[in-house]
Amino acid sequence: MAVIGQDISQARRVLEAGDLVAIPTETVYGLAGNALNATAVASIFDTKNRPSFDPLIIHVPSLLVAQNYVIEIPEPLRKLAEHFWPGPLTLLLPRATSIPDIVTSGLDRVAVRVPDHPLTLELLAQLDYPLAAPSANPFGYISPTSPQHVDAQLGTRISYILDGGKCKVGLESTIVGMEGNDIVVYRLGGLEISEIERIVGQVKVKSHSTSNPQAPGLLESHYAPSKPFLIGNLDELISKYQSQGIDFAVLSLAKTFSFIPSENQIALSARSNLKEAATHLFAAMRMLDESNTAVILAELMPETGLGRAINDRLKRASTKA
Ligand code: TXA
Ligand code: MG
Helix, strand or coil, rough: CCECCHHHHHHHHHHHHCCCEECCCCCCEEEECCCCHHHHHHHHHHCCCCCCCCEEEECCCCHHHHHHHHCCCHHHHCCCCHCCCCCCCCEEEECCCCCHHHHHCCCCEEEEEECCCCHHHHHHHHHCCCCCCCCCCCCCCCCCCCHHHHHHCCCCCCCCCEEECCCCCCCCECCCCCCCCEEEECCCEEEEHHHHHHCCCCEEEECCCCCCCCCCCCCCCCCCCCCCCEEEHHHHHHHHHHHHCEEEEECCCCCCCCCCCHHHEEEECCCCCCHHHHHHHHHHHHHHHHHCCCCEEECCCCCCHHHHHHHHHHHHHCCCC
């Protein structure tokens, strides 16, 4: 299994050797390698079992450093970076030639972000290259929000996990770019749309398409547990599965059910706070996936604030009929 520790020098040594390290961020853990080393980047795809048409985000310690890897930063996106970096925001920017093709799957924009985690920021500041890092999960499975999640699935494939504790946001970054004068959101995430619109005015949301050529990685089926995951009205779903005698687990925003064993139900936030719910979402999906039941039944959140991004993940995790 991988070593889990807080030794930044050790993480740096592994990266210098062209190998991969799992890094903490405020959103989810990343599987990181030297973004300027095409061989290291190739092993990221290999380790995750990720198709090579799905491009990676590069992580840098600051907006200043980001400028080294892009041709320009359109003014509205610069404003967003100034407001929200470090933070759960990824920008799609015209890429400089120093970024290998394999990072962007040949696209002319590169995804860049400054993650908000002290250990990773310190590590990035010590490196003279950016870190390419997708979420540290096997392709298509739920993203990891703790070092233990990473270890459980990729522990035999990597040597070091930098331990930054539990992720405080719990949802991947919001991805934003421009098309002409339009500001476009390609993935709903940990930074709310209303926060973005407060700085740059109205944006277009283009997320959730199976065949969006601008973001080939935003596949509809994703973040999926291994057992059937059904979303709908919980009372109706529960009575349906009860009447069929099928064991189920339940994922709710705040509700609990006295007739369901406590290990088979998780309420994401007793006070219906959507930020708190986001923090717990992926860990809860994993726990219920490991529960001794045949299916997971879940309800959608209110479509406000982070509820929109949570619902995006729940829908992509859900089993298509
Ligand atoms: O919060 C996050 O963004 C985490 C942490 C580790 O930083 N990373 C993450 O990476 O979620 P990943 O690889 O799981 O998701 C990145 C998404 C993919 O869906 C990919 O298609 C999209 O970003 N993406 C990356 N580069 C792109 C590009 N040049 N053009 C369009 N979409 C891009
Ligand atoms: Mg991912």
